Amino acid sequence: MLTKEQIAKRISREVKDRMYVNLGIGIPTLVANYVPDDISVEFQSENGVLGMGPFPYEGEEDADLINAGKQTITILPGGSFFDSAFSFGMIRSQKVDLTILGAMEVSENGDIANWKIPGKMVKGMGGAMDLVASAENIIVAMMHVNKAGESKILKQCTLPLTGVNCVKKIVTELAVMEVTPAGLRLIERAPGVTVDDIIKATEAHLLIDGDVPEMQL
């Protein structure tokens, strides 16, 4: 079973040279820590930053320089600031190559739910609906099961949707799965986790072709 850091590390392998990447709040934010130094990647924050850098040193925080998670950040040389309308313009026009975000539920055809639990919790969708509606490549970082041990990878989502048929890959503490036209394919398992363990933890139907390799971290 992977830690959150290991999920982020595994996802970082999906980040390729010359990609513009948008990272959601939570595990996705950690992905930046594992991107290798020898590739060029720029992080976009939908509140209006390209070329996001690491957190500032203590004492150098600037209230006017935050990311979409409202965290104080820095900007790298070659970065730029812009407004929210322009920012979602670049998202809708598919200039952002890779979107990594969290989810409450994902279905086997790539539907995602992550913004509302009716009657209990309504934080809002923020930029997630725009991102998933437009991005070509969407990877979800999430825990495979909830605290009650129930699968969050489902035949059909039960919560209000954020987007339909949009998720391309799911990385959890147990497995890497890919959404294909044929269905949800199990492509990697976490070290020490068996295919059976994964099937038991998954409500969705999993396509399994031959041996499922163990993840390389």
Place this chain on the structure above:
Amino acid sequence: MLTKEQIAKRISREVKDRMYVNLGIGIPTLVANYVPDDISVEFQSENGVLGMGPFPYEGEEDADLINAGKQTITILPGGSFFDSAFSFGMIRSQKVDLTILGAMEVSENGDIANWKIPGKMVKGMGGAMDLVASAENIIVAMMHVNKAGESKILKQCTLPLTGVNCVKKIVTELAVMEVTPAGLRLIERAPGVTVDDIIKATEAHLLIDGDVPEMQL
């Protein structure tokens, strides 16, 4: 009969304090010369300039600083540059208070034609269609008759339209007319010109209430 300069001078009286004004090519451009110094007016040029100033001194022309007529210009303190999409954004959202432009034909209900003579001349509408579709206050500066002596103020336009039911006022070498819900009202005559002269030169039906005063220039 007014000269072109006098037409511009008469129109300048329609320019009020705190107005943003867009001036078309030709007679409208001359209006800027007659705006009194004691009111604050900003001129907008739809290629992306607010706060347009006078022409530059010889030797100070800048190829990157032109107006919509492609003339070299200057910018005044408090002015700004912006792009073409933003520029027409301010036009469509009615931030420009007054538009003054030329016309080939105007009809008595305020239709205007100024961009095309089928089979003969097609220069294009430029920004005129956007301006007349959105502006609250549109004044046309034009000659009352064409070179053949035929009226250009018509019951209905014969040329392809630029906009419908949009012109508020027409100022020609002979008269000032106002488009009202009831029809086209003659409100002023040029010095030395009689109401009869104007009626003869006008194909459109003119509403005339009592004495028509002579223009003050």
Place this chain on the structure above:
Amino acid sequence: MIDKRVKNAAEAVKDIETGMTVMFGGFGLCGIPENCIAELVNKNIGQLTCISNNAGVDDFGLGLLLHKKQIKKMISSYVGENAEFERQMLSGELEVELTPQGTLAEKCRAAQAGIPAFYTPAGYGTEVAEGKEIKDFNGKPHILEYAYNADFSIVKAWKGDYAGNLVFKSSARNFNYPMAGAGKITIAEVEELVEPGQLDPNQIHIPGIMVQRIFQGTDYEKRIEQRTTRKPLNHAD
């Protein structure tokens, strides 16, 4: 140059009345119009419909208006930082319209640009699309979304001049940019108000034509929501 100066927040918001619709710039607590919000709290203007990406936190930003129950309806994309908000919403005291953030930004921009409606793919297949017109473009369904119609826009900029020209700082540009000129009247409060000619006309973010009233604000707190830092490099290493 058309002079847009007013004395202070009190003069700027003098005709904002009960029941009006008001846009507020800012993202989280970054770039919010602190002075105008304080004045609206002070005047206790109620029954407001507020368009703002977020709803502040419990004791700052729009949270101050929420706390005094001055807000009838909130139009936002994300409201997760505010316990009082959640309480009022779940109890039904507060009307809430949640809109995808990019759609919210574009609905402001559309109002600013005189575009009454546009198509976007965001929210297709979700609650957000319910009851809305759908049309396919290149085989992909899109939703028709309408420009906002607000009585006032209140934005906060870093620098401004008498003509209403605005320059924003860093990520505080956010929603302040598309909201400027989107309401019938736009109020801008700035940290530094300079004379016309002091700002480079090539580097103005929002031209003054979009702004009807401008003043230099005071006592900006500029609170940080999530103070995140890295450790200083240890030179002993």
Place this chain on the structure above:
Amino acid sequence: MIDKRVKNAAEAVKDIETGMTVMFGGFGLCGIPENCIAELVNKNIGQLTCISNNAGVDDFGLGLLLHKKQIKKMISSYVGENAEFERQMLSGELEVELTPQGTLAEKCRAAQAGIPAFYTPAGYGTEVAEGKEIKDFNGKPHILEYAYNADFSIVKAWKGDYAGNLVFKSSARNFNYPMAGAGKITIAEVEELVEPGQLDPNQIHIPGIMVQRIFQGTDYEKRIEQRTTRKPLNHAD
């Protein structure tokens, strides 16, 4: 930082092919991509559909492509400065689509912003509206207009950096701004190419993400169409 540099115009336009649709920034001759136009003339790429507010003059700008009959179709708002254009159009050699200038700018911006279509009042009741969807907003009819779909956008900026960030000068911003990022591939030629970090991130007009190729142009002529001046003040007066 993602490095967008290419050597020169030849490398930048290497895959622009016969029959493609290309957007060209500029207004009149102000801010046109002189180097790329020269290279397209040089390579004699034909059957182009060009989206550009104007069509150049007889011996400069897009007029050079017209002269060699490389343009199949021209999409513009105003073409009045070009006799060869008028000749080709009236003889039927050249296909012409005239679009209101604001609609043209917004169709570029829509492509840049991933908006497939929007409503505008411009052109209602005229030839421009023929065959288009009409819808009323606040009692006023509007036309549904679609985003442009171009293979390439070619823009010209004043300064740029390796990351593709652009800064325009004065009124040369014009259509270069909404066209940047509107085509599938955007080429930017700049007067001065600087290292990343040299441009203030707060004062960048177009972020590098909109630009796929950038190079420093050479030998800019920057021709003036209408040289208008006032007389110098006569100090003897």
